[in-house]
Amino acid sequence: MLNVKIKTILKTILIVVFTTLIADKIIYWGLTQLSKTVFTGQGVGKVNHYLSIKDELELIVFGSSRANHHFNVGLLNSNGFNMGVDGRDMAYFNTLIHLLPKEKKQQVIINIDPKNLFVKAYSGEDILLLKNLYHQNEIIAERIEQVALEHPLQTVLWSLDYNGKFFSILKNSILPAYNHKNYSGYDPLVLTPTKAKIRDKVLAKAPTHDCTNHALMNPLYVKLLMETVTFCNNNNKQLILVTSPLYFEQCKNEKEQMEQFISKNKLTYWDYSEFFGKESKPAYWIDALHLSAEGATLFSSHLKQRLQ
C-alpha cells in the first residue's frame, strides 16, 4: 500500500517536472520567434532594432530617459542611433556596448549624471531588462551572470527570460506603434499647455536630491564604467561621457569627485549640465530633468558642432 502511494506521488512529481520542462521550452520557442519580429517599443523592440543595425552605425547614444529625450541623433549624425531608454543605467549600456563590432570605428556617447555614480544601492539590476536574450546571446548571458542577477531557475526554466514581457511582445508584434525603419531612437517631448502647468509647479519646488550623504562612488558602477572605457579603447570606439542639461545645479561634492575621477582616468567628459540653467526659457523644459523638443534641438545643434 505504502509503495503504491509513494509510486503515485513520485509519478505525479515526474509528470509535473516533465510537463513543465516541455511546456516551458515550447512557450520559450514561441515567444522567441514572436519577439524576433518585434522592432518597436522601448523594451524588447528597441534592443532588437539596435542589434539589427549596430554594426553599421557611426554614432550611438546610450543613457536613460534623459538621453532618449535630449539627443536628437538625426541632427548629430545621419547614421546615428539613440539607445536611451527610461530606467536604464551603466550595467545595461555596458552590455550593449560590448555587443558592438570590434573593428569598426564608432562614436559612443553615454549620458551620465554625476549623482548616478553615488547611488549606494545600485546593483546593476537594469541589466535584467536584457534578460529575454539570456539564452540567445552569450555576451549578455555572461554579463548578467557577472553581476550575479540571473534568476536561480533561469538555466532550467527558459521562459523566465520573458517574465514581464509577454504582453509588450504580443502588442508590438500585432500592432507596432511606429515604422522602425524611420526611427532614430530619439523621442522628443512635446510641450502642451497642461504639461507646461505641471512643469511650472515642479520647477518651483526645490530639488529633493540630498547632497550631503553621497561621498562614495558606487564600486560596481565604477567597475562597469571602466570596463566600458577599456572595451572602447581596445576596439576603435571613441567614448564621450556627457552630462546633458539639468534645470537645478548638481551637488558640488559629487561633481568635484566625478571631475577628479575623470581627470585621473583621462576620460573625455563634456559637462552640459548648466547649458541652459534656471534663467533659461521655460519652454526648453518639460520638468527639472527633461528638455522639451525645443530645448533638445538647441542642445543637439550645439553638440553637433563640437562633435565635428
Add this chain to the structure above:
Amino acid sequence: MLFNSIEYLLFLPTVIIIYWLLQKRLRAQNLFLLAASYLFYGWWDWRFLSLIIISSFVDYFVGLSIFKSKEKKACKRWLLLSLFTNLGLLAVFKYFNFFAETFAQSMRLFGWHVNDVTLNIILPVGISFYTFQTLSYTIDIYRKKIEPTKNIVAFFTYVSLFPQLVAGPIERASNLLPQVESSRKLTLAMFKAGLFQIFIGLFRKVVIADNLAVYVDPVYAHAELHNGATLLLATLFYAFQIYFDFAGYSDIAIGSAKLIGFNFKRNFNLPYFSHNITTFWRKWHISLSNWLRDYLYISLGGNRKRIKITYRNLIITMLLGGLWHGSAWNFVIWGGIHGLFLSLEKRFFNLSKSPHILGYVYTFCVVLLSWIFFRSSDFSTAILIIERIVSQSIILPFVGDINALITALAMLSVGLLFDYYLFKKQLILEEIAEAWNIYKLGFIISAIIILLELFYSTSENFIYFQF
C-alpha cells in the same frame, strides 16, 4: 524565510523527505519539525526565537497549572499570568510607541507638554499570530473546553509549526494539538490537494497581488499628486491585492501543512462574494474573526444582553480587531467602520434573507471604503483620497507603465474568474484537487508554473507579515 523564496523551495521538500522518513518515530518526527520550524523562523531573525520560546514555556506551564488548580481564583491567577505575558510582549514590541505617542499627543491637547518617549523597536514577525494562538490554548483550558498536554515537545511544535507560524491561520489547540500528538498519515488526496493549493497560493501572491502592487504602491505613496479616478483605481486594486496576498499566503500555509499530514482550517472563503458585512467576516481571515468572536465578543457578553450592549460589543471587538492589525489609528478606524456596519446590519437588515445583487455591491463598497483607511499612511491622507474619489472620479486615471497595468488587469481577471467558478459551482478550494487524477493535476500545476514564470512580479514581503 518567505514562502515565495528559493530558500523555501529547497526547505520544504527537504523537510518533507526527512519528516516522512521518521514516520514511525513520533517524538523524533515532532522534534525534527520543531527544529525545522525554528530554522524557518530564525532565518528571518534568530534573536526573536526567544520570544516564541518564552511564550511557549509560559503557556505550557500555565495550561498544566490551571488544569491542576481546584480553586477558581487560582485558575484565574494562572490565566492572568498567561494574559500578562503574552499581551505584555505584544504591548512592548507592537504597541509601546503607539501608546506613548498617543499619550503625549493627548496631553498636548490639554496644554501639558510631554516629551515623546518612543523606542527603536523592531516588530518581531508573526508575534500577533502566535500570541493569539497560545492565548487561545490557556483560555480554552480555563474554560474547560480542552485539557492541557503534558508533552512539551508536542506543545512547542504546535506553537511554532512553520506553515502557520508567521502569518497564520491562527490554529486552535483543539484542532491542531491532537494532530501533533498523534501520528500523521499522508493520503494521496491530501498530497494532491496540498500540492495544488501551494501553487494556487503562489499564483495569487506573486502573480496577482504583486502585479497589482506595482500600481498601488506608487499611487498611495504620493496620493496628493493623483486625481480621484487614479485613487479609486488604486483602491480597487488594493482591495484585490490584499485579498490575493493574504489568501495566497494562507493557501501556501494550508497546502504545506497538508504535505506534512496536518489539516488546517480554511482561512478565506471567497470573501468578496458576500452580500453583507456579517457574511464578509465569516469568509475573510476566518481564523482571526472566529478568534475575536470566541475570545473577545463572547467574553464581553456577545448578544446575550440588551441589543445596545450587543452593538457596543460588536464595535469594541472590531476596534480591537483593527488595532490587532497595527499600532496606528488608521487600523482602529478600519475596524470601527466594520463594527459600525455590523451593528447597523443587526439593527436594520434581515440577515437570513436570500442574497440580492445590491447586497454584494453594498458590501464591496463598505469594504472598499474601509481599505482606504487601512492602506493610507495617515488619517489626513485617507480623507484626501476619499474627497478626491468623490469629487473627481469621472476623469481618466493615471496609467503609468502600460505593460505592467495590462499584466495586472489580465492576471486579476484570471484570479477573479477562478474565484467566480468556485463560487458558482460551490466548490471548496481546499478539496478541489483531491478527486483529480495525477495527469490532470500535473498538467494544471505545470500551467500554473508557466504563468508564474511569465508573469511573476517581485515584492518584498507578504502584507500580513507587518502585523
